[in-house]
Amino acid sequence: VPGLAAGITSPGQLISNYSTCLLKIKAVTILANNSGRLLVSIHEVANELSSLGFNNNYVASMGNSCINAMLTYAALGNVNGVNSTINYCMKLIMQYHERAKYAGLIVNLSNYNLIELNKTITRMLKAHGITGVVPALCWVRIYGNISSIINSITKSVLNGTISGPEALALINQYFMNLTLNPQSIIAGCIRLNITGHVPPTIKIPMTSIINSSQPQVMGIGMTVGLNPVKLLLLVNNPTQTSLYIDGFGLGNLYCKFSTNLALNAESQGLLKIALYTTSGSVQGTATLITSAAVGSSQEVSVLCQGYQQFTVGANYTGYLMLSNGEKLQFQVQATNLMQPYS
Structure with missing residues (x-):
């Protein structure tokens, strides 16, 4: 009688509906057991990026797309669809987690090199008799230009345009070039025409991309x-x-x-x-x-x-x-x- 009331007219239809119900239960169970792990991974990557000062909507939108796809497959009782979506989304988030890890390494490496470069530039300016506000102003200008390069490379890693190891090698080489040739960027700084602070007799050779008008x-x-x-x-x-x-x-x-x-x-x-x-x-x-x-x-x-x-x-x-x-x-x-x- 309950079967007739539900519109079931044959044992075959009852078995079919029951099998579909079991598949939906299995799909929902898989979703319940794995979606939490996926959400935790997404949250970890988002926090990692936030700690570096990068807020990327890609991670959040990717998480929403993955959850919506899993819910759709679970409602249809498509166990294979739920499993494949979970595996695909976990692969994506782990890939982005790896990129975020390299972004962190780039930021840490850059911060260390920036501190050392600041010391070198300040020491060289003082050796030429340039003290007071000029070294600080010089560093502000240098930092603004160098940080834009670091940010561009870091974003390229997060975007997948440059691999993590490649970016680390390039950042390392970039700072090596700056360390070996600090006169270039110093020359750009002291040509800012700060009246009363830079003696006209002081000459540090070479020019810099930082202060070029071309x-x-x-x-x-x-x-x-x-x-x-x-x-x-x-x-x-x-x-x-x-x-x-x-x-x-x-x-x-x-x-x-x-x-x-x-x-x-x-x-x-x-x-x-x-x-x-x-x-x-x-x-x-x-x-x-x-x-x-x-x-x-x-x-x-x-x-x-x-x-x-x-x-x-x-x-x-x-x-x-x-x-x-x-x-x-x-x-x-x-x-x-x-x-x-x-």
Whole structure:
């Protein structure tokens, strides 16, 4: 009688409905046992990013999408759907957890190097008789420029554009270059025309990308020894007009982009280039990452002519080509990710 009241007219239908009910119970049980673990993992990653000063809506939206998908599959009694969604979402969150871990390492490494660089610059300025407010003002300007580079690289790691080990090697190489050549950034600071504080007789040679009024490029790092070769450049555009980059040269390589990469006026961007050797030809991709936000990037394909063999430890001269025919020169040292770094 209860079966007839529920609209069941045959034993087969009763068994079918009962089986569906059991599947839904199983799916809900799996959901109850595993969703908590997933939510805890999402919460941990969100807290880790927050402690670094990065608030990324991607983690929260990913968590909501995963929970909604699992609830939908559970309501349908689709056990396989629940299991596959849990596995997929756990894989995503663990991947992002790994990126967050490297972001933390980058921040800690950068903080240590910033402290040491500050000591070096202050000591050098005092050695030239520059004391008082000037060293502090100099450091504020330097810190603002360097931190924008650190933030861009960190966001690129979180976005998956640059791998964690690659970013650590590049940050390490970047600070090594600054430590070996502090006169460059000091020169940029003391040319701020602070009346009454910088004696006109003091001259520290070399110029810096930091204080230039013209577009410039700084080679942050190049990793070789694996396919692809990866090149990372900082492009600075302090002018009032946008830059359009249509290619680059490096050693005996001459490479063109499929489409111009645009860098807005008064902005900086990280240019990541990956070059592959396939059947004797050199091609790859170029990605311009601005400091605006995670995921703010442009990517184009690259096709090269010529041949260049890279040696670990060697320095190479290159240039970016602009659509107006101008060339922006840079230097970069070849490193190998398989080798330990300080």
